[in-house]
Amino acid sequence: MRKRVSDFRYDSGQARIPWAAVGESVRRDEIANILQFLVRPAADRQQEYDAQLERVMAEVDALIEAGDLQGKLALGNHVQALEQQVSKLLGCKYSLFVTNATAGFEIGYKYAGLRPGDEVIAPAITFIATIAYPLAIGAKVVLADVDPRTLNMDPEDVKRKVTPNTKVIIPVHLGGYTVDMDPIMALAEERDITVIEDAAHAFGGSYKGRMAGTIGHFGAFSFHEVKNITSLGEGGILCTNLDFGQELSRARFLGLDFSKQIPNWLYDVTALNAKRGPMVAGNHSTTEIQAVCLLSQMKRLKRIIAKREQAAKYLDQRFRTVDGIIPAPLGDDQIKTTYHLYLLQIDPQKVGADSQQLKAKLDARGVVQIPHFAPLYKFEVMRQMGYDTAAIQATCPVAEEAFQHRFTHLPLYDFSREQLTYLADAVVESVQEMKAGR
Ligand SMILES: *Cc1c(COP(=O)(O)O)cnc(C)c1O
Numbered sequence: 001m002r003k004r005v006s007d008f009r010y011d012s013g014q015a016r017i018p019w020a021a022v023g024e025s026v027r028r029d030e031i032a033n034i035l036q037f038l039v040r041p042a043a044d045r046q047q048e049y050d051a052q053l054e055r056v057m058a059e060v061d062a063l064i065e066a067g068d069l070q071g072k073l074a075l076g077n078h079v080q081a082l083e084q085q086v087s088k089l090l091g092c093k094y095s096l097f098v099t100n101a102t103a104g105f106e107i108g109y110k111y112a113g114l115r116p117g118d119e120v121i122a123p124a125i126t127f128i129a130t131i132a133y134p135l136a137i138g139a140k141v142v143l144a145d146v147d148p149r150t151l152n153m154d155p156e157d158v159k160r161k162v163t164p165n166t167k168v169i170i171p172v173h174l175g176g177y178t179v180d181m182d183p184i185m186a187l188a189e190e191r192d193i194t195v196i197e198d199a200a201h202a203f204g205g206s207y208k209g210r211m212a213g214t215i216g217h218f219g220a221f222s223f224h225e226v227k228n229i230t231s232l233g234e235g236g237i238l239c240t241n242l243d244f245g246q247e248l249s250r251a252r253f254l255g256l257d258f259s260k261q262i263p264n265w266l267y268d269v270t271a272l273n274a275k276r277g278p279m280v281a282g283n284h285s286t287t288e289i290q291a292v293c294l295l296s297q298m299k300r301l302k303r304i305i306a307k308r309e310q311a312a313k314y315l316d317q318r319f320r321t322v323d324g325i326i327p328a329p330l331g332d333d334q335i336k337t338t339y340h341l342y343l344l345q346i347d348p349q350k351v352g353a354d355s356q357q358l359k360a361k362l363d364a365r366g367v368v369q370i371p372h373f374a375p376l377y378k379f380e381v382m383r384q385m386g387y388d389t390a391a392i393q394a395t396c397p398v399a400e401e402a403f404q405h406r407f408t409h410l411p412l413y414d415f416s417r418e419q420l421t422y423l424a425d426a427v428v429e430s431v432q433e434m435k436a437g438r
Contacts, residue, residue, distance in 0.1 A: 026069050032057055070288070075253070078291035085298060086237055089204075090211040092219075094245025096238045096252055097231075097291060101200045102129040103284035104220025104238030107251045109133045109168060111218070111244060112194035113276025118167040122198075123153035124375045124392075124399035126172040130198045131376065135385055140165070143376060145396040150174065150329055151343060151407065154398070155183035161395075162187060168194050173202035173212050174372070175409065176228075176338030177329055181207050181215045188216075194275065196220065201340040203228060203237075204301050208334050213239055223294055228304055228340055231294035235286060247272045255281040307414040308339035315342060315410070318424040324350035325431055326406075341372055342410040345402070346431060353434040354405035361430035362408075367423055371408040375399045 035056065041049035079097050086095040098104050114120065116138035122131050124143040131141045145157040153171045162169075169188055171179040179197075188195045195216030199205075202212035203221040213219025221227075223235035238248065250257060251272055260268040271278030312330060319327040326345035331337040348354040355371070362369050376382060377392040393400055410423065 025071055025073050028057075028061065028064060031060055031064075035060075072288060074287045075285055076288045078288045078295065079286055082291040082295050082298075083237075085295065086239065089298070090214050090239055092211070092214040092239045093241045094239060094248050096248040097286045097294075098220075098236050098238055098252055098284040099286060100129075100224060100234050101198070101220040101222035101236035102132055103282075104218070104236045105130065105170070105196055105198065106133045106282065107238055107248075107284070108194065108196035108218035108220065108240075109139075110251075110279045111242075111272075111274045112168050112196075113274055113279070114139050114167055117165070119163060119165040120168045120170060121153075121158055121161055121166055122170045122376070123172050123174075124377065124396040125151050125174065125373055125403065126198065126376065127200070127373050128376060128379065128381070129200070130170055130172055134168070135381065138385075139167075141376075141382075141387075142166070143392055143396055143399075145398045146402065147180075148398050148402065148406075150177055150179075151399075151402055152177065152179045153184070155180055155187075158184060159187060162191065162193075164191075166191065166193055168196060170196045170198055171216070172198040172200070173205060175328075175341035175343055176201040176205050176212075177331065177343070178202060178205055178207040178212050178335050178337070185215065194218070200224075200236075201227065202338055204305055205338040206336040212338075214241065217242055223290075228308070228338055229294065229297035229301055231286070231290040231297075235290050235294060244273065244275075251279070251281045252284045253281065254283050304414075305338055308412040311412050311415050311420055312339050312342055314420055315424055315427075318428060319344075322428055322431055324435060325427070339412050342412045343407060344369070344410050344427065345407045348405045351431055351434050352437060355408050356405070357434055358427075358430055359408055361433065362426055365426040365430070367410070367426045369408045369410050371403065375403055 036053065082097055083095040087093065098107070114134060114137065117140060119140045119142050120131065120134040121142045121144050123146055125146050134141050142161050144153050144161055146152060147154045152174050158169060169184055171181065171184055173179055184195060187193070197213050197216040197219035199213035199219045200222035205212040207215060213221055218238060218240045221237045223229060223231040223237070225233045240248070250270070255269050255271060257268045257270045258266070262268050271280050312328060316327045316330055319325040324347050326347060328343040346355055346358060359369060375393070375396060377387070377389040377396070382389050415423070
């Protein structure tokens with residue numbers, strides 16, 4: 001009888017009858033189904049596909065014969081290896097692979113001891129994930145206006161909006177271009193505020209020689225399928241340099257503490273030592289196969305960013321000479337962006353039309369562009385939670401103007417030469433037409 005790797009909670013060693021939790025985790029059929037999911041039949045080539053699949057599965061059978069099927073599927077060696085690699089890459093003390101960036105923020109917010117009525121400052125332009133937890137628990141979300149050049153949180157407006165009730169500031173490195181963190185960290189230190197970086201777009205980016213996500217008290221990255229690299233569709237990493245980081249693995253899995261046992265049971269369950277008292281953990285566990293995928297993609301990260309950078313630099317060259325187009329900030333000695341999105345802005349005065357017309361013209365040319373994101377005060381959920389959204393909008397004039405009239409985002413990836421020149425031509429021609437009043 002071949003002994004399977006056992007789940008850590010029920011490791012029954014070399015037993016004659018091991019615990020059943022992992023008895024039948026993966027079989028040949030799952031491998032076949034996963035393969036067919038990952039590599040789909042091409043249109044009109046079903047027969048060829050079926051024949052190839054049969055051949056591959058014969059080889060898989062041989063592989064299984066010579067090997068061992070995976071028994072451990074969640075929170076195992078690969079998750080651990082991934083976290084070690086990420087900590088090394090980022091130069092931080094602790095990393096935790098969690099279900100998604102939103103879960104990472106939640107752990108950071110809980111650590112800060114965020115309670116109903118406490119205030120959180122987030123930028124007006126971001127994804128709703130940034131503020132999902134404070135909204136859900138009835139904390140007060142305060143939206144800071146954005147810097148017109150980067151559309152990142154404007155530190156000056158954060159200073160204006162901070163109060164004695166501010167417990168968390170959550171800057172967002174939009175498109176991978178890092179926020180000006182120094183003034184935010186100085187303010188946070190002065191007032192004992194927890195800073196959580198929404199580094200969803202910024203894995204591999206840096207600010208003044210420090211990796212994005214490691215500058216605040218916490219940073220969380222997203223590996224959702226739309227980001228630069230992915231852990232099979234969903235995933236996030238939370239990192240920190242706080243001593244609290246030792247407790248991160250318990251923060252991920254319900255506070256189970258295997259270093260202690262209550263009488264007649266396998267473990268104890270403990271609250272974590274957070275900033276303002278005990279913190280009860282949720283479940284944000286991840287799988288080994290997600291970790292395998294991300295470990296693999298991490299090897300390509302540098303090249304992926306370099307390809308995007310090449311494309312961004314080409315667009316910059318093409319746009320810089322056109323009056324009225326404001327090319328994306330590309331980064332410099334201080335800021336290394338991940339080129340997750342290309343921030344395209346226009347000056348409506350110079351162009352004689354605005355980004356809504358530009359978007360229509362680009363759509364007509366088959367160029368898909370999506371402004372990331374609508375200001376959060378536009379969404380119904382904020383009204384439902386009792387916010388006076390018109391009043392909030394009035395405090396974020398730059399975000400409002402940028403969203404209505406000035407910006408969109410172009411995709412960035414390893415374009416073909418034709419795609420890249422077509423994209424640049426489409427933008428330049430559209431702007432020229434708009435200037436000519438067409
Ligand atoms: C994608 C994204 C998130 C959420 O990431 P998940 O991993 O899907 O939770 C948060 N913030 C921003 C700015 C994002 O684009």
